[in-house]
Amino acid sequence: MINIAICDDDKEIIDKIKDCISEYSTEHSVEYDVHSFRGGEKLLETKLSFDLIFLDIEMGEIDGLKTAQLFREIDKKARIVYVTNHSEYALRSYAVHPFDFVVKPFEKERIFSVLGELSRYLTENAEKEAVIQLKGEEGPLLLSLKNIYAFEYTGxxxxxxxxxxxxYRxxxxxxxxxxxxxxxxxxxxHKSFIVNMEHIDKLNNFTLYTTNGIEVPVAQKKLKEFHNEFSRFIKNYIRQG
Structure with missing residues (x-):
């Protein structure tokens, strides 16, 4: 599932982009979850994360460039496509690292091009093994994310x-x-743990077990949230697998 946001104060533009996404989805058998926002402040209020955001530059209280700067503080991974009436905004927009730039009025082929590029980008990056650098006690430590089962804070x-x-410490x-x-x-x-859901084996009352036998407590106040997150993960895993 690819998550897309459309942020524009013009409902006609939102509907047009939605129609293009729907048509592209049907033609290429790609599944999208599309959310729309009628202003930058509405987008900033959401707790959702997105693979791609179509973001109008010329909006009311908060314009698209300011919205992008603030959203980057929440989600650094979302790819932003600026949508505008004026091509000269393109140069200004590069300070917030856009994925692409669409000038109004546009034809469906322009949106198709963006969606095609996004699919290629996601496929290429999925094939690369994600590695993170951590501050090991004896120096920098590089680990593959998929090989990490859990993090435990020990104080x-x-x-x-x-x-x-x-x-590793x-x-x-x-x-x-x-x-x-x-x-x-x-x-x-739990406040002391982060767990990779790929490696969860089972949940027994308020303890979950990883496939290599690590026991992780589940805080009572976090149990419902954990169930929701794990259910979402399983559904996405089934779709992809």
């Missing part, structure tokens, strides 16, 4: 990283870790 800005058969906080990992795969069922 005094120290974290234990569990892989299938190894443990690193420096930092769990909020530092969440800024590095993919929130689609990792969840925090």
């Amino acid at each position: 005094n800005r120290r974290i234990t990283v569990y892989t299938k058969s190894e443990k 690193i420096k930092g906080s769990l909020s530092d870790i969440f800024a590095l990992v993919d929130s689609e795969n990792f969840v925090s069922p």
